[in-house]
Amino acid sequence: MSLVTIGNKGLKGAPPAGAEGSAVTVPVTKDASQQRQKRMIAEHFDRLSTAKEDGKKVAYTFVPGNLTELMGAFEMLPVLPEINALQSGMRGKSGAYISEAERGGHSEDVCSYVKCDIGMLRTGNVGPTGKVLPKPDLLLLSYTGCFTFMKWFELLKEEYNCPVVMLHVPYQADGIITPEMRQYVVDQLKSDVIPQMEQITGKKLNLDKLSEQLARSRRAEDALVKVWESAKNKPSPIDGYFGGVYYIGPIFSAFRGSEDAVAYYEELLAEVNERIKDGEGPMTPAGVMNNQKYRLVVEGPPSWTHFNEFWNMFSNEGAIAVASTYTRVGGLYDQGFRHDPQDPLGTLADYCLGCYTNRSLPSRIDLLEKYIKQYSADGFLINSVKSCNSFSAGQLMILRELEKRTGVPGAFVESDLVDPRYFGKANIENRLQSYLQMLEARKSGALAAATAEKPFVIGSNP
């Protein structure tokens, strides 16, 4: 996800933090929440840039299953390599970083986030605000929902030669969290993660401090869920995918558990409520989107290298994302989960276990089906990214199964996270336009009879 909001007062799609030189037009005025998020991010990167002088310890970690409140309790500063990679993608730098990694022997077949991160590291490790990122004191390997995370930090361990602590989060293969799974995660927190953090920071864990952080997380989560659910309105006051990735910035990264995050989400919710009251849609690269012709649910991450172009393809056609699964990779709060300050370690375990990519394929289909129905979607789109097998393996089955269950037609496009070589603009645009035309025809009834038994499919159809 990105770390900058887009507000309704901006003129064009907002660039990510530090995107100086980007081709994207910078907003002239911003919503208050957007300004707040920008300030929060700038301050975080400032803190990182002086971390060593200030005696702060730095932990590199991942978004899904991140232990932000625990790091906060130790006053450690998180760096999220996934976010660095996607920022590099949005800033047009990922292609060169990936080439650098491939020259160093990394295969063209594997995750482009990893290669982008390795390339960035080998070319000076300059972060999105133009400041050099500090080296990690700890690699906190939250191994949740993505096998590549494990390899990624094995690779970083070679580069940094610093301690790594593994938190293995079992997979919800049967769609449930068993007591054994939960206990395993709690055991690891007690036996490995917390002792390692204590050793590195020289502090004992203060459970009260952790609980305070968790209580603040809960407040921010309450507000975020209301923001998500606002998309049930017509017109929707938010875009739940392209706009949504801006909204998740604070809660998925360095800020969950902070007062800043609470203030940000409460402010964002107030702005969204204002738009509902005014019957106004969200800001998109094509302007405020009041004319919402197609309501879509989106599965899969965005293509960061062509983020605005991709978004434009939707907004130019009047298509709005009312819900998405990518915006749930760092927590499925809208399915009821909240951090529980009364059970600090158990709740961290539940959080890690519950992330979207840690759910079985049947559970993911159930969730998408629910979104399609609850958000009154006209269709759904799967953006299948080459880099991410955790998301992508099985998506053709998701497509088929969802069409069967809901009668709503799906579209399937392929791209990549941050490798610009895999974004075929014309191909994707053609597919999307054909798909939306088909939705239009369906709406007008012309195709209704024809598709009543066998939904129209764009993409692979067995």
Add this chain to the structure above:
Amino acid sequence: MTAEPTAPQNDPAAAVLKRAHALTADYGTAPVKAWKEKNQGGLAIGHMPIYTPRVLLEAIGVLPVAIYGAGDKDIIRGDSYFQSYICHIPRSTIELGLTGMLDSLDGMIFPAICDVIRNLSGMWQMLFPKKWAAYLDLPQNFRPEVGGRFYKLELKRMARELHERGAKALSDEGLRAAIKDENLRRVALDKLAALRSDASWRVPASEAYLVTRAGGAIRAREHAALVEEYVAAANKRSGQPKDNVRVVLVGSFCEQPPFGLIKSLERAGCDIISDDLQLGIDYMEGAIDEKGDPLDALVDAFLHKGKATASRYIGEGRKGAALLDQVKRAKADGVIFAAASFCDPALLDQPMLETACEGAGIPFTSFKYAENTGQFQVIREQAGAFSDAVRLWESAA
């Protein structure tokens, strides 16, 4: 596996090789029918070809069946389930399932290999709802009281679920017997490894591969006997050492290379002394403890004796140390990295392993393949050039 063993009829190993080949027929399920006839009501459970606790299955009277995909079989329906950038084995495995080739199996286990196999477990649940399907989450925490505890509960869960479907209840007695059998297999495989190292001209890697893979759908005791028979027969072969280079073949193999690819490497002048081709059967370093609590012993063997594959987190020590040790033990001249296309674990591991080789001055070469690769000329030329380079390098040294 479609290639016939090529040993001549007067070869002492011809008969055992023929039997081994027959055991690998029908995509590894050939022995299942006969076993079920002998064991009325017995369950046969397939598993993807990296570590699965076959000992546990044998202990409860279940026949474990290693599934290796469909090799070079034409894939028609399986391709519609996966994008082009996903490796080949999940699509061919689905093809086998959808075309009835796995009907003799009562269920499938998907061990924690990678995200693709993980997601395949969910697809399997949906495609074959009447069959048992389990994802086996292997612990990446190797503390007995943490990861070991979790793994033990996973094993018990699996045994309980299979018992509910007709398998025997898990007992110490049954587990001890199965561990003994597995240790017999371990002894036999160690003998095979020793013969490959000491007299590689008597044991082509392609034969060692066939004989090891033949254990995929038979019980460990039976497989141990087969391997012992092959080792004895191969030892009777005459012949002279060849002027080949000794290599270790590394690929964290889940998707298997075609049989012809292994033969091509041999023909290119590479004696494959050691490999990680059979991580479903040959996963442990050393025997499982036969004393004490048998379930604890099985768990402990996984935690402390599991081979360093790409699917296993290496938290302690240097990445690649196990490979360097393998090269040293095999007295190998170099390493060949062969990774399946789009195989995340192998391909993400490879740069780290290559760095380790570079640091130790061990020459290596690398290429990719798919299980249905049909042309080996380029690979053969590359391996031949590698073999020549290693020999020239040694001469110069």
